[in-house]
Amino acid sequence: MLLMSVWSCFFGQDEEDGTETGEGDEWMQGKTLIKPLDQLDLTEAELKEEFTRILTANNPHAPQNIVRYSFKERSYKPISSVDQLAVHFVLEGNLLHQDSDEARRQRAKQGDVEEGGGEERADSVESKAGKKEQKITNQFNFSERASQTLNNPLRERGCQTEPPPRANFSATANQWEIYDVYLEVLQKQEKNKEKAKAVPKKDDDKGKKKMMLVETQSDDITKVAKVAKIIERMVNQNTFDDIAQDFKYFEDASDEYREQEGTLLPLWKFQYDKAKRLSVTALCWNESYKDLFAVGLGSYDFTKQGRGMLVFYSLKNSTFPEYIYPTTSGILCLDIHKHLPYLVAVGFYDGCVAVYNLKEETLQPIYKSTAKSGKHTDPVWQVKWQKDDMDNNHNFFSVSSDGRVVSWTLVKNELVFTDIIKLIIEIFDNVCRPAACGTSFDFHKQIDYLFLVGTEEGKIHKCSKAYSSQFLETYNAHNMAVDAVKWNHFHTKVFISCSSDWTVKIWDHTIKTPMFTFDLNASVGDVAWSPYSSTVFAAVTTDGKVHTFDLSINKYEAICQQPVVAKKKTKLTHIEFNPVYPIIIVGDDRGYVTSLKLSPNLRKKPKEKKGQELPKGPEVEIAKMEKLLSLLREPENSNA
Amino acid sequence: RFSAVFIFSPKQAEVEETLKRIQTHKGVIGTIVVNAEGIPIRTTLDNSTTVQYAGLLHQLTMKARSTVRDLDPQNDLTFLRIRSKKHEIMVAPDKEYLLIVIQNPSE
Numbered sequence: 001m002l003l004m005s006v007w008s009c010f011f012g013q014d015e016e017d018g019t020e021t022g023e024g025d026e027w028m029q030g031k032t033l034i035k036p037l038d039q040l041d042l043t044e045a046e047l048k049e050e051f052t053r054i055l056t057a058n059n060p061h062a063p064q065n066i067v068r069y070s071f072k073e074r075s076y077k078p079i080s081s082v083d084q085l086a087v088h089f090v091l092e093g094n095l096l097h098q099d100s101d102e103a104r105r106q107r108a109k110q111g112d113v114e115e116g117g118g119e120e121r122a123d124s125v126e127s128k129a130g131k132k133e134q135k136i137t138n139q140f141n142f143s144e145r146a147s148q149t150l151n152n153p154l155r156e157r158g159c160q161t162e163p164p165p166r167a168n169f170s171a172t173a174n175q176w177e178i179y180d181v182y183l184e185v186l187q188k189q190e191k192n193k194e195k196a197k198a199v200p201k202k203d204d205d206k207g208k209k210k211m212m213l214v215e216t217q218s219d220d221i222t223k224v225a226k227v228a229k230i231i232e233r234m235v236n237q238n239t240f241d242d243i244a245q246d247f248k249y250f251e252d253a254s255d256e257y258r259e260q261e262g263t264l265l266p267l268w269k270f271q272y273d274k275a276k277r278l279s280v281t282a283l284c285w286n287e288s289y290k291d292l293f294a295v296g297l298g299s300y301d302f303t304k305q306g307r308g309m310l311v312f313y314s315l316k317n318s319t320f321p322e323y324i325y326p327t328t329s330g331i332l333c334l335d336i337h338k339h340l341p342y343l344v345a346v347g348f349y350d351g352c353v354a355v356y357n358l359k360e361e362t363l364q365p366i367y368k369s370t371a372k373s374g375k376h377t378d379p380v381w382q383v384k385w386q387k388d389d390m391d392n393n394h395n396f397f398s399v400s401s402d403g404r405v406v407s408w409t410l411v412k413n414e415l416v417f418t419d420i421i422k423l424i425i426e427i428f429d430n431v432c433r434p435a436a437c438g439t440s441f442d443f444h445k446q447i448d449y450l451f452l453v454g455t456e457e458g459k460i461h462k463c464s465k466a467y468s469s470q471f472l473e474t475y476n477a478h479n480m481a482v483d484a485v486k487w488n489h490f491h492t493k494v495f496i497s498c499s500s501d502w503t504v505k506i507w508d509h510t511i512k513t514p515m516f517t518f519d520l521n522a523s524v525g526d527v528a529w530s531p532y533s534s535t536v537f538a539a540v541t542t543d544g545k546v547h548t549f550d551l552s553i554n555k556y557e558a559i560c561q562q563p564v565v566a567k568k569k570t571k572l573t574h575i576e577f578n579p580v581y582p583i584i585i586v587g588d589d590r591g592y593v594t595s596l597k598l599s600p601n602l603r604k605k606p607k608e609k610k611g612q613e614l615p616k617g618p619e620v621e622i623a624k625m626e627k628l629l630s631l632l633r634e635p636e637n638s639n640a
Numbered sequence: 641r642f643s644a645v646f647i648f649s650p651k652q653a654e655v656e657e658t659l660k661r662i663q664t665h666k667g668v669i670g671t672i673v674v675n676a677e678g679i680p681i682r683t684t685l686d687n688s689t690t691v692q693y694a695g696l697l698h699q700l701t702m703k704a705r706s707t708v709r710d711l712d713p714q715n716d717l718t719f720l721r722i723r724s725k726k727h728e729i730m731v732a733p734d735k736e737y738l739l740i741v742i743q744n745p746s747e
Binding site: 178 | 662734741
């Protein structure tokens with residue numbers, strides 16, 4: 001009620017009591033609106049009327065018209081400003097400044113009262129007073145006011161480089177590793193020297209660079225080549241272990257009981273799948289690599305001419321050839337150069353001659369004769385390398401059915417031919433006969449220019465490289481074509497010839513008639529002297545037998561006649577003795593090459609006389625042969 | 641002028657043929673080609689056997705080779721043969737590769 005009256009005083013509006021109380025009620029009692037009974041009922045328009053209230057700072061109780069008597073003007077004048085201050089409450093305080101008089105008087109009074117207490121207390125009072133002089137933190141409104149500058153926000157910025165690539169490296173330093181490195185450096189130095197000498201070609205370098213890239217792509221298998229070869233040989237050695245052991249160590253002990261006869265022990269058999277239908281037409285051992293031999297494949301049959309093959313085998317691997325060269329025409333003869341084991345001369349059925357280089361990777365010959373360059377018009381039956389000529393060019397000879405003996409020289413990239421001799425049949429009854437067909441030849445071991453040529457008519461001509469039209473001598477050797485003619489390795493005068501007329505004949509080139517004649521009951525394909533004895537030779541016949549003769553033991557019969565092929569219809573075509581090992585290889589017309597070991601009886605050296613040392617060397621062989629020949633000559637002389 | 645070799649070069653075909661011949665040779669049980677790190681790159685045996693053979697024989701070959709070369713640096717190991725009761729293991733090392741062949745010689 002007090003509040004309400006205060007409100008009405010200030011606002012001074014009596015009409016609004018009802019509404020005021022209504023409002024006041026509202027305010028005090030909460031939210032529920034209860035209409036009091038004596039409330040004014042106003043119309044809407046009246047309710048909406050706005051009444052403004054203005055609050056002023058004027059004191060409503062303050063007099064508004066205070067006058068004061070002014071003596072100056074001798075009248076009552078109103079005061080310009082009336083004090084509006086209304087004081088509601090006053091409370092006098094009792095604080096004294098400590099330095100004021102009254103405070104001092106009070107302090108003094110207090111001190112008097114407490115001094116009677118004792119001197120100790122005075123101390124404490126003093127100490128208290130002293131302490132009081134210290135600033136004590138007020139419990140109530142002490143505020144520690146610390147201020148802090150704004151701390152800049154910390155930011156961490158770090159950066160990290162990518163770690164360099166790491167690789168683990170470990171190595172050993174042995175004596176041989178050091179040696180290897182030294183060798184490499186040496187090789188590089190040598191290469192650099194060579195490069196410095198040679199004229200650099202940019203194109204080649206580019207080509208080489210690109211080749212290098214290609215090689216590294218396919219790096220895996222080609223480098224295993226050499227190792228694979230070694231492994232293949234090892235595997236073969238294991239499989240054919242007994243043969244390898246026989247080859248090395250087996251000596252037929254039963255030879256002691258067989259007086260003169262010997263045997264041939266079959267060793268490896270070489271065959272190549274793709275050469276099955278071809279027959280072996282040529283065999284040749286390599287002089288430098290004593291386990292390597294070449295086989296020429298073709299066909300002797302006139303009607304069955306097709307392709308041919310040049311195949312190289314090693315004794316270390318009998319299942320697969322080392323080198324294979326397919327040819328378009330059948331091969332009839334081949335020869336490996338004595339000093340350069342990679343050069344092979346080949347004669348073909350179509351009359352061409354070719355030279356292969358085994359070091360090259362291509363399958364093509366490095367030289368080949370063509371129709372323009374003087375190739376033969378008939379099959380080439382024999383080729384033979386000669387010593388290098390005066391310009392240090394390699395050259396070889398060939399003989400063919402067209403009657404020409406041709407010398408071929410390897411000049412740079414070409415094959416230059418020179419006709420050496422033309423074989424002519426002697427003219428009988430003034431009728432010109434066509435040139436004779438040469439079927440074989442052989443050069444003398446010591447006398448360079450001397451050579452023998454066997455013809456299809458059965459004659460053997462002794463010729464010289466110097467004379468191109470005349471023969472030194474002619475021997476009426478056989479009734480059919482002379483298949484092979486060979487000089488003896490030791491005795492300079494002796495040569496042997498064989499023919500399809502079933503005979504093998506041994507000659508002294510100074511005498512027109514043969515020294516020995518052997519009838520072998522079948523067409524003789526080939527005959528060969530042994531490299532270790534001047535009196536031992538072997539011949540192969542078309543009935544599949546190998547006949548071995550040793551003239552110092554038995555002058556009339558073979559000391560060994562052995563069939564070496566399984567099937568009876570197989571014809572043996574060629575035979576060759578290995579220059580070092582006691583084995584022979586025999587080729588047949590089915591494309592197989594069989595190797596056989598000669599038993600001790602076939603390799604007999606002359607018996608040493610008691611007390612004397614066994615003489616060794618070719619002189620012995622020559623002497624042996626000479627002895628035989630002299631025996632033959634004597635009865636002739638006596639007869640004549 | 642650049643010639644990319646995507647097909648087998650003749651030399652590669654030759655080597656493949658040689659390996660094939662070895663694999664089909666009488667008595668050969670298996671063939672493994674191992675590279676310089678001792679990882680087999682070609683094999684005809686099952687995986688676990690291959691890995692075992694490769695690892696063990698690689699170490700042995702390195703040791704053998706080291707022995708040979710220590711005795712004479714100009715010499716080098718050509719091949720190594722281990723004949724056991726059951727079969728024979730032949731190892732032929734190369735500068736970068738190792739060829740292992742297991743054969744039963746008495747078959």
